[in-house]
Amino acid sequence: MQLHKSDIKYFKVIITKKICLLFLAVVMISLASCSETTTTEKTSLKEVFEDHFLIGAALNSDQILEKDSVANSIIKTHFNTITAENAFKWERIHPEPNVYNFELPDKIIAYGEKNNMINIGHVIIWHSQTPDWVYKDSNGKFLSREALLERIKEHIFTVVGRYKGKIKGWDVVNEAVEEDGSLRQSEWMKIIGEDYILKAFEFAHEADPDAELYYNDFSIENELKRNGAIKLVKDLKAKGAKVDGVGLQGHYKMDWPTAGQVDSTIKAFADLGVKVLITELDIDVLPYDFGNYTADINYKLEDRAELNPFKEGLPDSMQQALADRYSSLFKVFLNNSGSISRVTFWGVTDRESWLNYWPIMGRSNYPLLFDRNGKPKKAFDAVLRAVKR
Ligand code: 9MR
Numbered sequence: 439m440q441l442h443k444s445d446i447k448y449f450k451v452i453i454t455k456k457i458c459l460l461f462l463a464v465v466m467i468s469l470a471s472c473s474e475t476t477t478t479e480k481t482s483l484k485e486v487f488e489d490h491f492l493i494g495a496a497l498n499s500d501q502i503l504e505k506d507s508v509a510n511s512i513i514k515t516h517f518n519t520i521t522a523e524n525a526f527k528w529e530r531i532h533p534e535p536n537v538y539n540f541e542l543p544d545k546i547i548a549y550g551e552k553n554n555m556i557n558i559g560h561v562i563i564w565h566s567q568t569p570d571w572v573y574k575d576s577n578g579k580f581l582s583r584e585a586l587l588e589r590i591k592e593h594i595f596t597v598v599g600r601y602k603g604k605i606k607g608w609d610v611v612n613e614a615v616e617e618d619g620s621l622r623q624s625e626w627m628k629i630i631g632e633d634y635i636l637k638a639f640e641f642a643h644e645a646d647p648d649a650e651l652y653y654n655d656f657s658i659e660n661e662l663k664r665n666g667a668i669k670l671v672k673d674l675k676a677k678g679a680k681v682d683g684v685g686l687q688g689h690y691k692m693d694w695p696t697a698g699q700v701d702s703t704i705k706a707f708a709d710l711g712v713k714v715l716i717t718e719l720d721i722d723v724l725p726y727d728f729g730n731y732t733a734d735i736n737y738k739l740e741d742r743a744e745l746n747p748f749k750e751g752l753p754d755s756m757q758q759a760l761a762d763r764y765s766s767l768f769k770v771f772l773n774n775s776g777s778i779s780r781v782t783f784w785g786v787t788d789r790e791s792w793l794n795y796w797p798i799m800g801r802s803n804y805p806l807l808f809d810r811n812g813k814p815k816k817a818f819d820a821v822l823r824a825v826k827r
Contacts, residue, residue, distance in 0.1 A: 532596075660699075
């Protein structure tokens with residue numbers, strides 16, 4: 439068959455059209471797959487960290503009651519474990535003899551169950567936020583060792599027993615060690631003696647044999663205090679207590695502790711055969727002028743203007759510095775992720791953080807990953823990038 443010139447021209451046009459169409463299709467497919475990678479790229483903390491550790495937040499009353507819609511959506515998107523910031527503290531849950539206040543605790547348990555989040559119990563035995571009546575009889579006289587132990591047992595059986603199977607782990611004893619490594623001379627210690635800690639672990643284990651039990655403290659990155667906490671955990675284990683984990687609260691400053699201190703602390707506790715949990719993470723960006731790096735709620739500082747320098751907002755340079763600080767801490771957590779089972783932030787957004795009220799009332803602090811309007815900060819991106827790297 440002979441092709442005319444006009445036929446050849448016709449086929450050329452057809453072929454060119456087909457090539458153009460093919461080219462267009464290729465472009466469209468790659469555009470589509472490109473936009474797919476952008477939308478499916480993980481930006482939720484809990485998804486990004488799912489192969490490493492649980493990631494959580496402490497919730498205040500409004501958040502537990504779902505009255506704070508901004509925080510509520512952040513919590514549901516980013517966290518797979520929650521801790522009540524205050525609702526389980528003795529003064530809240532058991533304010534008077536024979537009076538238990540379970541409304542808020544029940545609500546957070548239900549909130550966690552509804553949203554597939556793991557509930558953590560904070561806190562059972564603490565020197566702080568425990569009403570005075572706990573240590574005394576009805577005449578105001580201090581209780582005997584036996585009577586106070588009985589009171590602890592009743593409290594633990596009631597509270598831990600009520601949430602048996604619903605709370606994965608409990609901060610059984612909080613902040614029992616002093617900066618110098620000795621045991622704190624709390625009322626518990628003075629009335630019962632140092633085995634109040636062992637007894638609390640034993641009662642909690644009896645009340646819920648499957649719950650994980652933790653010792654939780656701040657500043658245990660400091661060597662003396664760390665040594666004290668290590669000794670405590672070793673002694674408890676030697677006496678047969680079930681201690682599943684140690685919580686480093688993680689109330690950090692911009693320059694304390696160093697990444698190296700955090701790393702060696704995690705390793706030191708992991709070597710004891712317990713899980714390490716970062717239980718109350720936040721980073722204080724404000725100046726402080728106290729020597730020891732405490733998160734002791736009883737510590738107060740005089741209000742001075744120079745101690746509240748970011749009233750109008752955090753400058754970009756500080757946002758970046760905070761992002762870098764978070765990045766270096768998360769690198770340490772990720773390098774030790776075999777030992778760390780959970781990282782919990784102490785709050786959701788900067789707006790409601792306790793660091794706006796401590797150690798001076800009414801400062802503007804910026805310790806978390808989400809700003810006062812719930813927008814992710816540079817620090818949030820830095821944390822995401824730490825794991826992607
Ligand atoms: O963030 C908590 C704040 O709202 C309370 O007023 C305060 C006293 O109950 O406790 C704060 O949380 C503390 C936690 O329970 C134990 N570690 C130190 C935390 C900060 O003080």
